């Protein structure tokens with residue numbers, strides 16, 4: 363039987379604790395277990411910007427685990443390319459949390475890497491996650507410039523080293539994300555749906571939704587969340603792949619959705635803002651670009667106003683690893699496109715650097 367549990371409200375810590383109590387998950391916990399919590403700290407921005415996991419959710423988990431004699435869970439994460447995880451731990455409130463409860467933070471960018479094979483791919487994964495007796499995935503429900511949404515399945519990309527993140531984009535993103543989820547199988551997913559940004563992975567346009575969602579099946583949860591953001595689950599490539607690989611099952615007529623405190627649901631939250639990204643994407647020739655690089659370009663295009671005015675770009679902007687070593691006309695973004703006529707350097711370049719170039723065009 364497939365079940366999704368959702369709680370609504372604004373008291374994030376107590377909501378998390380209550381949701382965990384009602385989920386029955388305590389039956390699977392025992393004292394002394396090694397528990398690893400994987401939040402989303404993709405960038406060093408506070409959770410109210412819509413990109414990162416609220417520390418209050420992780421604090422609710424820590425308090426719940428304590429009730430079962432688990433006093434030293436580990437928080438493990440690796441921010442995206444170009445962002446320092448330690449900076450993110452600090453800005454996102456996780457250093458303070460670790461200090462308060464005397465728990466360990468692990469920057470997976472510095473972790474040992476273990477190679478595993480799945481679905482014809484050789485994937486490097488950070489060792490910390492193999493040591494866990496119980497793995498808790500705590501993604502943010504938000505939009506993504508390339509994959510449309512990011513939630514449970516894609517959050518595991520923080521469990522791989524930076525070199526592997528580049529590799530995933532080089533081989534098409536959806537298949538390796540799904541394959542990764544056949545190797546790492548979190549025991550529990552708690553989705554931060556408090557105020558995710560439905561447009562950008564790096565936040566900046568948070569939409570208040572005041573919900574936390576709990577479940578065991580990442581495909582079920584992601585397919586439900588895709589619909590919350592205005593997509594059909596089959597529009598998301600890695601959800602389709604994950605179904606094919608047997609990771610889980612999508613939402614269907616028999617799915618049970620338990621809603622707690624529905625009266626706290628915000629009345630006017632418009633989660634579907636993906637139109638803007640679709641429009642800006644028409645200005646880009648993207649071939650295997652890394653998320654941080656692509657998001658920086660989308661962000662800069664949005665700021666520049668070029669997308670709104672239309673017709674100002676005569677040739678699409680090139681970005682991605684498939685352009686490496688290739689001579690080309692027009693503007694390229696990132697070191698991979700340095701043989702373009704014009705180029706914004708960096709791996710990845712910052713949005714402000716791209717914006718500067720766009721303004722000069």
Ligand code: SF4
Pocket residue numbers: 443528650651652654655681682683695696697698699708709710711
């Ligand atoms: S330049 Fe951009 S697309 Fe190329 S490897 Fe660096 S981050 Fe990835």
